[in-house]
Amino acid sequence: MGVCLIVVLVGVFWTPYDPTKMSASEKLQGLSVRHIMGTDNKGRDIFSRVMYGSRITLLIASGTMIIGAGIGSVIGALAGYFGGFFDEIVMRIIDAMLAFPSILLSLIIVSLYRTGNIEVMIALGIAFIPSFARIVRSEVLRCRDTDYVRSARLQGVSNLRIIFWHIMPNIHGVLLSSILIGFNNAVLAEAGLSYLGIGSQPPYDSLGSMLSSAQQYMLTNPACVIGPGFAIVWIVLGFSFLGEGIRMDKEN
Amino acid sequence: MKYILKKTLMMLITLIVVSMLVFLAFNIIPGDPAARRLGTEATPQQLAALRKEMGLTDPLFVRYIRWATGFIHGDLGQSYSYGSVSKLLIDKIPITISMALMAFLIMVVVSIPLGIFTARHQGSVVDHVLLVVDQVVMAIPPFFSGILLTLIFGLTFRLFVPGSFVSWKTDMRGFISYLIFPAIAVALPKIAMSVKLLRGSVIEEMRKDYTRTAYSRGNTVRGVLYLHVLKNALIPVITFMGMALADMVSGSIVIEQVFSIPGLGRMLLVSINNRDYPVVQAIIMGVAILVMIVNWMVDIIYRIIDPRIESL
Numbered sequence: 245m246g247v248c249l250i251v252v253l254v255g256v257f258w259t260p261y262d263p264t265k266m267s268a269s270e271k272l273q274g275l276s277v278r279h280i281m282g283t284d285n286k287g288r289d290i291f292s293r294v295m296y297g298s299r300i301t302l303l304i305a306s307g308t309m310i311i312g313a314g315i316g317s318v319i320g321a322l323a324g325y326f327g328g329f330f331d332e333i334v335m336r337i338i339d340a341m342l343a344f345p346s347i348l349l350s351l352i353i354v355s356l357y358r359t360g361n362i363e364v365m366i367a368l369g370i371a372f373i374p375s376f377a378r379i380v381r382s383e384v385l386r387c388r389d390t391d392y393v394r395s396a397r398l399q400g401v402s403n404l405r406i407i408f409w410h411i412m413p414n415i416h417g418v419l420l421s422s423i424l425i426g427f428n429n430a431v432l433a434e435a436g437l438s439y440l441g442i443g444s445q446p447p448y449d450s451l452g453s454m455l456s457s458a459q460q461y462m463l464t465n466p467a468c469v470i471g472p473g474f475a476i477v478w479i480v481l482g483f484s485f486l487g488e489g490i491r492m493d494k495e496n
Numbered sequence: 497m498k499y500i501l502k503k504t505l506m507m508l509i510t511l512i513v514v515s516m517l518v519f520l521a522f523n524i525i526p527g528d529p530a531a532r533r534l535g536t537e538a539t540p541q542q543l544a545a546l547r548k549e550m551g552l553t554d555p556l557f558v559r560y561i562r563w564a565t566g567f568i569h570g571d572l573g574q575s576y577s578y579g580s581v582s583k584l585l586i587d588k589i590p591i592t593i594s595m596a597l598m599a600f601l602i603m604v605v606v607s608i609p610l611g612i613f614t615a616r617h618q619g620s621v622v623d624h625v626l627l628v629v630d631q632v633v634m635a636i637p638p639f640f641s642g643i644l645l646t647l648i649f650g651l652t653f654r655l656f657v658p659g660s661f662v663s664w665k666t667d668m669r670g671f672i673s674y675l676i677f678p679a680i681a682v683a684l685p686k687i688a689m690s691v692k693l694l695r696g697s698v699i700e701e702m703r704k705d706y707t708r709t710a711y712s713r714g715n716t717v718r719g720v721l722y723l724h725v726l727k728n729a730l731i732p733v734i735t736f737m738g739m740a741l742a743d744m745v746s747g748s749i750v751i752e753q754v755f756s757i758p759g760l761g762r763m764l765l766v767s768i769n770n771r772d773y774p775v776v777q778a779i780i781m782g783v784a785i786l787v788m789i790v791n792w793m794v795d796i797i798y799r800i801i802d803p804r805i806e807s808l
Contacts, residue, residue, distance in 0.1 A: 339513070345746030345747075345787065348783060428635075435640075436639060439750060455639070473643065480634075485631070
């Protein structure tokens with residue numbers, strides 16, 4: 245996890261080779277000291293490309309979480325706090341959205357408009373709204389009738405202030421761990437989408453699109469698929485360990 | 497009975513909302529279906545005639561009702577380039593469904609014994625190793641494990657030939673054996689997840705009094721685990737497995753691309769690229785309906801296993 249972040253951060257400023265520079269004489273090389281993950285069909289250094297691709301993947305996943313968790317928790321909090329008819333309607337729409345698997349939902353949104361990094365981010369963000377709305381709603385429901393909320397209400401604190409100043413800090417643990425899980429799902433979903441050719445456009449590929457173009461050459465050079473593939477696994481694994489760690493901290 | 501009725505009603509309401517969302521989504525996108533079908537050289541008169549014939553001049557609500565009733569009757573509309581959508585999809589559906597079912601079967605068959613095994617050997621070296629492997633497998637996206645499977649079993653050991661898909665009509669055995677590896681790829685992360693869940697809930701159930709009572713009556717470890725503990729431990733896992741089945745259907749969209757299987761997912765991608773919206777709309781609606789039916793079934797099975805579940 246730490247290693248992966250360092251690699252990505254370094255990649256922002258410096259990559260061993262230019263990720264887009266092609267070199268016909270060095271194409272499809274295996275693992276070596278010069279190119280630690282080998283080179284692809286156009287002679288580009290895979291390690292540099294993985295560094296660059298991870299950055300795109302992480303950016304998209306973060307953006308997805310900001311949109312999904314942000315809008316989702318606001319909707320969920322409002323629905324849970326006010327309840328009644330409003331809650332009923334919101335939850336039916338959320339249920340309906342949950343009937344579409346997130347990759348399918350983002351696939352539709354992207355296909356209806358354009359493809360590109362920002363579009364994928366928005367599409368995945370929208371796809372993640374329902375699950376966050378659900379989680380936050382049930383947490384807010386749990387807190388709604390506690391004494392501290394009642395006393396705040398008696399003191400004449402406005403509803404919105406109660407929701408965001410009084411209730412939200414009490415559910416941040418649940419929210420944080422679901423953001424970490426969601427982040428992983430977003431990384432996986434982004435990789436899946438870009439593998440299908442939707443999302444970031446060449447030459448600055450994200451990890452998924454690198455995999456899909458590398459698939460044709462994997463017989464001649466397995467290094468092509470292994471580098472980006474393991475980068476995805478590494479990122480996801482890092483965040484899931486982080487999530488586990490936070491959860492254990494809370495339990496102790 | 498009341499519970500089942502209530503659940504069915506909820507599902508129908510969700511279904512209607514879903515169909516409205518899908519219909520709306522495909523009607524607010526820019527572009528005129530009539531113009532798409534006629535191409536760029538159509539005269540305005542032709543366009544107007546076709547628009548009337550396709551019913552595009554009617555209000556949105558009327559069009560929705562017509563589309564929905566058609567859908568119920570199995571008429572999924574007309575593709576822009578290939579004629580009837582229903583005919584187009586009828587061959588693809590069994591491929592995707594059988595792959596998802598195979599993946600589901602693999603998941604159930606592998607994860608239940610494995611989950612019980614790790615729970616039983618809790619704290620041992622094997623358990624720790626399996627837990628780490630579990631975490632790693634969970635982090636592998638299905639398409640990457642698909643690529644690795646092709647690389648290892650297809651290209652190195654030559655157990656199957658990538659791209660040699662055969663239809664079930666010509667060669668049933670070939671069809672199934674080709675689908676095994678994609679099914680494994682789809683099932684892997686789900687196996688990891690359900691092993692983890694099952695391990696947790698088996699350990700929890702093993703601490704309870706009834707387990708001790710069962711032991712004290714002289715049952716074997718295996719007997720207690722499989723006959724007493726498993727039934728209770730499965731309850732939380734079943735919800736996950738239901739969701740997993742739905743995920744497997746959508747996961748096959750990506751996997752079909754890896755193994756070049758001409759199923760629903762392939763069709764969906766091709767139609768998206770061709771902007772053939774009636775096909776896209778029908779596939780999406782189909783998958784959503786499938787997901788809802790699975791969720792409904794999970795709710796009911798849940799109730800049968802554990803009649804205490806009252807709330808919605």
